[in-house]
Amino acid sequence: MELIIFLVIGALAGFAAGLFGVGGGTIIVPLLFIVFTQMGYDADAIMHLALGTSLATIIVTSISSLMAHNKKGGVIWPVFKNLAPGMALGCFLGAGIAGQISGLYLQIVVGVFLLWVAYKMFFAGKKQAMNNANSASSGANYRNTTLPSKPKQLAAGGVIGIASAIFGIGGGSLTVPYLTRYNVVMQKAVGTSAACGLPIAVAGALGFMLFGMQKQVDVPNTIGFVHIYAFLGISIMSFFTAKLGAKVAHILSPQLLKKCFAVLLTVVGFYFLYKGLV
Template identity: 40%
Template sequence: MLDAVNWAILLPIFLSVGVVAGILAGLLGVGGGIVVVPVLYWLTEVGLLEVDQSVAMHFAVATSLATIIPTSISSARAHHRKGSIDLIMFRAWAPFIVMGALIGGGLATQFDATVLTGIFGVVAMLVVLNMLNPRPFTLADAPPSGLLSKAAIATPIGVFSAMMGIGGGTLSVPTLTLLSFPVHRAVGTAALFGLMIAVPGVLGYALVGQDIAGLLPGSIGYINLPSALAISIATFLCAPIGVRIAHSLNPKRLRVAFAVFLAISAIKMLSESFIA
C-alpha cells in the first residue's frame, strides 16, 4: 500500500521522470518508455514501490506503455505541425506494428524479467553501434513496398517494443534510417507509431495480468494507474519541447543524441540482466 509518505517521495520522482521522458519522446520519437521502464523497475528494487520482484519488470513495462499513449499523442501532434510525419509510411506499417504489439504484449508475460532486460539491452547496443558509425550501414535506398517485406520489418518492431514497454522510435527510427529514410521524418513518424504500439500493448497487459499477486493497489492487470497518470502529466506537457529541440538540430547531431541516450539505457538494462 502506498501511503502519504511514499507519495511525497514518489510524486517528484514521477514528475521529473515524466519531464525527461516527454522531452526525449519529442526529440527522438521514442515514446519515453526507455527512460520510464528502468526508473520504475529501480523503484521496486529500493522498495519505494512495493511490487513483488517476480512481476516487477512486467509492472514496469506495462505501466510504461500506459504513459506512452498520452505522450505519443502530444509528440505526434507537435511533429505534425512541423510537417515531419510521413503518413504514407505510417499507413503502410501501422497495421503490422499493431499486430506485433498484440503478440508482444502476450509474449512478455511468458518470459522472466532478466530475459526482457537482456533483450532490451542487446538490441539497443546494436542500434547504438550503427548510429554512431560515421558512415552508418544501410540496407536499401528506400523502404520496401511489398506487403510481405513491410510485414517482416514492421511486425517485429511491434513485438519487441510491446515486450520492452517502449514506443516505436527506439526500433523504428534506426530501422528507417537503415532504409535511407531522413532522420527527422523517421523521428516524427515514430512518434505516431508509439500510439499504435501502446494501445494494444496496454490491452494485452491489462488482460493477462488479472488476479496476479504482488502488484500495487489501483492496478488494472500489470498497469498501475496512479503511477502512469503522475508520469503522463509531465510527458504530455513536455513532449512538444523535445520536438522543438529536434527541429533545431541537424541530422548528424540528432543521430548522435539518439545513440548516446540509447547507450545509457542499454547499459543500465544489461547490468540488471547480467549482474543481478
C-alpha cells in the first residue's frame, strides 16, 4: 500500500516537474508530510524527511524534465552554467541550516514563501508575462534580455540554492521568477529551471543525508533525512510523467502557464500555514 502511495505521488510530482519546471517539490513535500504523519514517524523529523526525500527524487525528475525541454530548445545553457555552481554549494549549506530549524517553524516558513512567490508570479507585469511569439521558438532569444553579470548570477544561484534546501522544492519557485524578471520567456525560464534543478537536487540530497545521519534519525528505511522507499517509488513514476508535463508546457501560452503555476503554489502555501499555525 505504501509503495502504491509513493507511485501516485511520483506521477503527480513528475507531471508538475515537467509542466512548471519546479522539480515536483511543491507536490512531493506536502504529500510526503501527510504520508509520513499517518505512518507515525517522529514529529520533529517529518518535515525534514519530506524535504530531504523531495530533493533526492528531484534528481530523477530533473534529468527527465531537462531532457524533454532541451529537445524543444527550452534550456538556456550559458545561463545554467552561471547559476549552477552557486546553486550546488548553496543547497548543500542550506541542508545544514534546515537541519537546525524545527519542523513546525519550517512549515510556516515554507508556507509564507510559497504564497509570496505565487503573488509575484500571478501579478507580474505584462512585459514579464508576454514576449514576442518568435522568442518562444528561438534558441538565442535570451540575448534580447538584460541578464545580470556572471558574478551576480553566481551569487543569485547561491541564494536560490540555500532557499531550495530549506523549502525542498528544487529551485524552480525562485529560478523561474528570477529569469522572467529579466524578460526571459516563460517556456525558456521553465526549461532552464528544470536543468538547474539537477545540481540543486544532488547537492541538497547529499546534504540532508549527511546532516541527517549526524542527527541520528530514528526512522526505518532512511539514510539521514532521505526515505529510501519513498525515493524509489516516486522516482520510478516521476521519470515518465515529467516528459508528459514538459510537452504540455510547450502547448500552453506563457500567461496561462504562469497563472497555473501561481495557483498551485497558493494552494500548497495555505496548506503549510494551516498545519503550522493550527
